[in-house]
Amino acid sequence: MPGIEFLIKALTPLNLLLAVGGVVAGTVIGALPGLTATMAVAVLVPLTFGMEPASALIALGAIYTGAIYGGAYAAVLLNTPGTPSAIATTFDGYPMAKRGDGDLAITLACIASVTGGLVGAAFLLLLAPPLAKFALKFGPVEYFWLAVFGLTLIAALSEGSVLRGLIGGCIGLLLSAMGTAEVGGDIRYTGDFKSLLGGIDVISALIGLYCVPVLMDLVATPDPHLKLTHEVAGFRLKEALNIAWKAKGNLARSSVIGTLVGILPGAGGSISSLVAYGEARRVSRNASNFGKGEPNGILATESANNATVGGGFVPTLVLGIPGTPPDAVILGALLVQGIRTGPSLFSEQSQIVYTFIYGLFLATILMLPVGLVIGRYAFKSIVSIPKAALVPSVAFLTIIGSYAVHNNAHETQQMVVLGLMAWVLGRFGFTASPIVLGLILGTIAESGFVQGYLIGNAKGSALMEFLTRPLSIAIIAFILLTLLYPLLKSRISAPKPPSHE
């Protein structure tokens, strides 16, 4: 292990305290819908200016890790991703909670997050420079195909009708085009609303699309929000560890996917967890259980999104290019601290780098006890609060959270309107997830396409640019595999009855 001597240095009482405090603060902030990991880090950056650079970095890394994990709580218990990284966690987490396994789902999320976090940090420690080189091979064209790959998940996510899912995806893609285009500068579909010039904000859209329909159904009947089928006693840790051990292949694969997508600047936790989810589903023998409360779904998404933390620091530290939005804030904090990132950081300021990486390990391990305790508390409070108190509290959270996204009421209005729209569409059989996928992947797909087209044209042929680059071919192969695999699989073996439940 390189720089192990710095581990000893990282273990000062102050740094330990900062790591614990950071994980707790991050988990709580991440659990509140609307407060993202980016915001958690940004808010706490000023507090770190008075600290030693290494301590500051440990605190920021811990907050970041905690926030990504905390996003799972709201995803599981309220069907609302606390951070965009937790979108895919709602797919199976909420169905699990609905059938009374919310506590198990949260413990699984905790185990997966710790695993993913450790794998990501290990990659950062051992392979950062070569991985950064790999990340640079991804050009606009590859980002375009990656987004298309993410969109193929729509086919998997559409309960009932693939056609409805695809139409929903188109709605999301069109929504993503609203506002001022990053590329081209056009103002599109804003009507006369100045509030739409900035486009639809993804986070407020997430809150609305997922949470408002839940609230609408909550008030309609007197039934309790989540059924409680057993006594809430332990963490169900043993049961969860058993499941996780059986799924070690899934955990390893998802963690590696998370790390690799994390090192691609601009892709981030939401895409990595979606890709990991898609792969877990494709490989699984119980593919039809996914979306209905399959533990493997949570394991895949939560390990992948925490692996992006370590992965995202690769380009941040090696190249000086933020891998994810929270990394951009941390990079800014580093600059203010007077630390110059770049290839020389690992050799010239290795002490700070290694202290930071070991600090990240430390924070990730601390997440296990901290996460289990906070998770159990969150679960208990959500199931025991009477509906009449739960609904206004969650409603207030969605309002305050969407306001805090940009400190602006525009986002709150968007949130409510999109949420009501999602509820109406739900009545017509169109689910929210394809719309969200379109909304998130739309901007990446569009800018990748337009940039690739411009670059390809300058080189001579745009078509060649899109179809002949080696990495593009690899991603296209994966897209075809994902789309055709279910057909192939059903040809090879007759469908087995689902073994779960």
Added chain:
Amino acid sequence: MNKSKRDLSGIIASIVFAVIGGLAIYHSRDFSPLGSVFPRTIAAAMIVLCAVYVAVALLRPIDIERPQPGSAARRVALAIALLAWALLLEPVGFLLTSIVCFAATLVIANYDRWTPRLAVVYAAVGILVLGTLYGVFSYVLQVPFPKGVML
């Protein structure tokens, strides 16, 4: 689960989406070539998908899972409360709007018989939740909330 012979709601929705797609293409006429290629492609794809959907729905009756029934009045009331919350927080002020709308959603969501004791308990819960979250966001996270006409 009711069986419907024709997926009428899906057909209506598809027609609405196809019209939206048409409008999206119509409004893209002023965009630059780079800015229009993406929305036009998507809108065209959406129109085609909607057409296929309508065709399939007419030819092949399918089972549609009916959403669970429930009180429509409470749903509408909640929708109005949320809209009011979002629209009034800037002109009226964040805290005042939130107190009123919190109380409104609480009443909408409550199925128990109101007793003085229940009212006191819920009032206390409301003050606790509003106070804690508002305090955390406003002072710890330094979110500048609109003060509005009061406070």
Added chain:
Amino acid sequence: MKSLSKLVLVTMAVAAGVATAAYPEKTINYIISFGPGGESDISARLQEPYFKKYTSGSVAIQYKPGAGGATAWSQINSAPGDGYTIIGTNLPHIVLQPLQKDVGYKTDELANVYWFHFTPDAVVVPAESPYKTLKDLVAAAGKAPGATTFSGSGTNSANHLAQQRFDKLAGIKTTYVPFKGTGASNTALLGKQVSGAWSYTTVSVQLGNQVRCLGVAMEKRHSKLPNCPTFKEQGYNLVSGAYRGIAVPKSTPATIQKQLSDLIGKINKDPEFIKKMEDKGFAMIDVPLSQMDAFMAERKAEYGAIAREMGIVKKK
């Protein structure tokens, strides 16, 4: 109710007038119209400690991102004009945006009190690029019009403007590929997806020896980039960049505007502060309130002319 709020406003104005002697004596809300981590944020963070050093007040930095800054700028004039709400402003953004479309504010409606620094435009190429000098690059671009590609942050942005102006000055045709933000543009640059990037001195300093800087749009070379010649040295009259400053709500009394302008000026002259800024690649300028009108008139004429040439001015 209306007369009540008017009364409050008047009282506040009076109170502000009385309190001018000690301005600022409490926390100033410093609004950044972009998200955290960007150059505007970093500059504000670096200024923050000096507010404490020179006054008995302090600043709290708040982010209101959206529509390339327009969201925050279009709302600033409805904030109380007591000197305790200030906002970061950027050029060419605040001139170009209202020219292109109705963004909810007009350039003249923003009460700028100081421009404190700018990030000069710079053209950079990857360290392994065959283009050793600007001359190589211009020669290659001249041979194959349109084949040289430059990444940059955003469409109709400072980077885009610089690329257009340079193309005209050098008589070449290159392809500008807009990216979402400086980070994405840098990724494309380092990954050699493009021939080079139109960027800022700050980026060149930050990326260090991974890139080569072929020209900076400054009067003199930047102290942190001594090997990077200016465009002027190489025969192109290009001195430009993205300026950052501070504005207040229009209703802010003139005395407070003046005091704030003086305060920013004082911070901007602090040698320690100047060193920190220049180390990161910023270039200092000083445009206080007294020179504001002339400076803005000049910028507006300059950007307006280019914008018309690029065809981005909205049709009336």
